[in-house]
Amino acid sequence: MQNKTFRNLFMLPYALWIIIFVIAPILLVVYFSFFDINGNFSLTNYKNFFTATYLQMTLNSFWYAFLITVISLLIAYPTAYILTRTKHKQLWLLLIIVPSWINLLLKAYAFIGIFGTHGAANRFLEWAGIGSRQLLFTDFSFVFVAVYIFIPFMILPIFNALDKLNPSLLYAASDLGASKWTTFRRVIFPLTLDGVKSGCQVVFIPALSLFMLTRLIAGNRVITLGTAIEQQFLVTQNWGMGATIAVFLIIIMVGFMALTSIRRRGV
Amino acid sequence: MKALNRLFLSILAVSIVLLIIINRLNAAQGFSGDNTLTVYNWGDYIDQDVIQQFEEETGITVIYETFDSNEAMMTKIEQGGTTYDIAVPSEYTIEKMAEEDLLYELDHDKIPNLQYIDDRFLNLPFDENNRYSIPYFWGTVGIIFNPELLPEGIEITGWHDLWDPRLENQILLVDGAREIIGMGLNTLGYSLNDTNPVHLYETLDHLEKLTPNIRAIVGDENKMLMVNNEAAVAVGWSGDAADIMGENEAMDYVVPEEGSNLWFDNFVIPKTAKNIDGAHEFINFMLDPEVSAQNTEYVSYSTPNKEALKYMPEEMVNDERFYPDAALTDKLEVYENLGKENLAFYNELFLQFKMYRK
Structure with missing residues (x-):
């Protein structure tokens, strides 16, 4: 009996935390989305969202987040796989994680220098005989830098899933005559799917609302919903419209979470 | 359970001590006296x-x-x-x-x-x-350029020069709705406080024609980018121009002849x-x-x-x-407070302009 009261008491801080910092903000965002710029209750913001500009922007955000997630996955999976096979895997893992301790803005500024017309990347291209070209403020550099930033978050869950994999399953597969590719396709990949899914969630969701990189690296040639929210809140001070965009962002995120957490039967 | 209780209590105690310290620090930092x-x-x-x-x-x-x-x-x-x-x-x-x-x-x-x-x-x-209010500093919005990087035969005296096709991919714009929409309005001969939607849509059309020449739309980074010879031309404030010219003597600044903002x-x-x-x-x-x-x-x-x-x-x-x-100063305009709705409209147009791709 006493135990139960105590447990409830211990739950209190967490419950409060969730209510104040998770539930209340979301409710506030939804609430604000119903007010127009003059503070009157209306649906204008939702009407505005369904115009060409914002729909195009949603599509853009979705497309870039998708690209960033897929490329991160393609690089992260083999990396994580190789990591689990190395001798000092914790050390290698640490070395991959360390760059994520550095502030994102600092990294973005560093890339402005590297990708600049007279930066290191272009000097290398010239040396290699390819000749310098514009790297900064292109779609390429935007996706490249975003992938660079998100890759540690993709590697970690996949690495954990691969590391936990019972090696006897692999021996069994090869004993039963499975080729290496079949083992990967039928045994390794399905068993690490959960790691892949959480990796995709951790990358896709923040990628959807990236905003500083769109200005610093893409020079506002890529406009995402994150940029629009920033502008609505800070410049226009139209909190209603900013909140409305945020509501749609939340809907997309919830949809993506639901999609990636469906468990297939029999796996 | 006992260990958990003890942990819980000690966390509580530490929090209270921290709270007291913060209070003390706030008080110590003053914000109190006339001094x-x-x-x-x-x-x-x-x-x-x-x-x-x-x-x-x-x-x-x-x-x-x-x-x-x-x-x-x-x-x-x-x-x-x-x-x-x-x-x-x-x-x-x-x-x-x-x-x-x-x-x-x-x-x-x-x-x-x-x-x-x-x-x-x-x-x-x-x-x-x-x-x-008492004025502290004033300045203009204008064109900062690097004569060494300009294609030959181009002379920049006003906004209309930015539309020159030879400046392809050479212009940095400042990321401000009033500045850029204002530039478009001035180029077409309208006031930069114009709120007539017909004029504003005409401006948007005209600005979209500038897109091929735009390299990026940035904030304070424009100073660093200009100093690094990342682009030949930048639209920005006179104060930024002075900073850039302090770094690189070759740079130049012009207040556009069509008129501009006085801030x-x-x-x-x-x-x-x-x-x-x-x-x-x-x-x-x-x-x-x-x-x-x-x-x-x-x-x-x-x-x-x-x-x-x-x-x-x-x-x-x-x-x-x-x-x-004086002749040029007469053409400069101060931004008027256009009201929230017009400002939102300016920003909406600016967003559309940024979305527009070649």
């Missing part, structure tokens, strides 16, 4: 020597804090909880702040040095009779002020011609203080790029 003055200004926008002089002369300790946008500054003052005695907003923000009753009226008797300010910069529409940053005393007498003293001190001259040499924006010009190097005062002649 401090909190100045809230743009980053790198004052000569620190001048502050020291003020402290020595008056015995008041200055706490100096900075902001990087009018909106952020205003939000912080609106929220309260701060004790800013002086803030330095731009003109359109002063109108908004006055409307929302965030400013104290100034006592002109306590600011005798006001006499040194050029009449051209007093009693302007955003603050009639200077009830709330002011101004001293105000926000309602958060605790040391109102000290704030008046500070404003008066900053208007002293010699102090103002020294400060202007450091900041390198244009000063409205006509007496200060006498103490400044001649090549600075005679530089028409920063002190344009």
Whole structure:
């Protein structure tokens, strides 16, 4: 009996935390989305969202987040796989994680220098005989830098899933005559799917609302919903419209979470 | 369970101790006596020597804090909880702040040095009779360019030159709706305070034709990018131009002949002020011609203080790029507060412009 009261008491801080910092903000965002710029209750913001500009922007955000997630996955999976096979895997893992301790803005500024017309990347291209070209403020550099930033978050869950994999399953597969590719396709990949899914969630969701990189690296040639929210809140001070965009962002995120957490039967 | 209880209690104890320490620290930092003055200004926008002089002369300790946008500054003052005695907003923000009753009226008797300010910069529409504000620096929006990187045969004298197809992928724009829409309106011969939707849509069409020439739309990074020879041309504020020219002598700046924006940053005393007498003293001190001259040499924006010009190097005062002649000054316009709805419309158009791709 006493135990139960105590447990409830211990739950209190967490419950409060969730209510104040998770539930209340979301409710506030939804609430604000119903007010127009003059503070009157209306649906204008939702009407505005369904115009060409914002729909195009949603599509853009979705497309870039998708690209960033897929490329991160393609690089992260083999990396994580190789990591689990190395001798000092914790050390290698640490070395991959360390760059994520550095502030994102600092990294973005560093890339402005590297990708600049007279930066290191272009000097290398010239040396290699390819000749310098514009790297900064292109779609390429935007996706490249975003992938660079998100890759540690993709590697970690996949690495954990691969590391936990019972090696006897692999021996069994090869004993039963499975080729290496079949083992990967039928045994390794399905068993690490959960790691892949959480990796995709951790990358896709923040990628959807990236905003500083769109200005610093893409020079506002890529406009995402994150940029629009920033502008609505800070410049226009139209909190209603900013909140409305945020509501749609939340809907997309919830949809993506639901999609990636469906468990297939029999796996 | 016992261990858990103990852990829980010790966390509670540590939290309480931390709370007490924070309280003590807040109290120790003062914000209490008449002897401090909190100045809230743009980053790198004052000569620190001048502050020291003020402290020595008056015995008041200055706490100096900075902001990087009018909106952020205003939000912080609106929220309260701060004790800013002086803030330095731009003109359109002063109108908004006055409307929302965030400013104290100034006592002109306590600011005798006001006499040194050029009449051209007093009693302007955003603050009639200077009830709330005193101009600190002024400047223009214009074109910064690197003659060494310009394609041959191009001479830049006005906004229309930016549309030259030879400037393909060479222009950096500043990420501001008023600045860029205003540039478009001026190019077409309209006022940069125009709110007629027909004119604004025409402007958007015209701006979209500029897209092939635009390399990027950036914020304060434009200074670094220009200094690194990342682009040949940038649209920005005269103050940024002065900074860039300080780094690279070859750079040049032009106030467009079609007209442009004339902006002011101004001293105000926000309602958060605790040391109102000290704030008046500070404003008066900053208007002293010699102090103002020294400060202007450091900041390198244009000063409205006509007496200060006498103490400044001649090549600075005679530089028409920063002190344009009367004919050009007449074409410059100050931003009016267009109201929330028009401002939202400007921003919507600007967003559409940014979305437009070649």
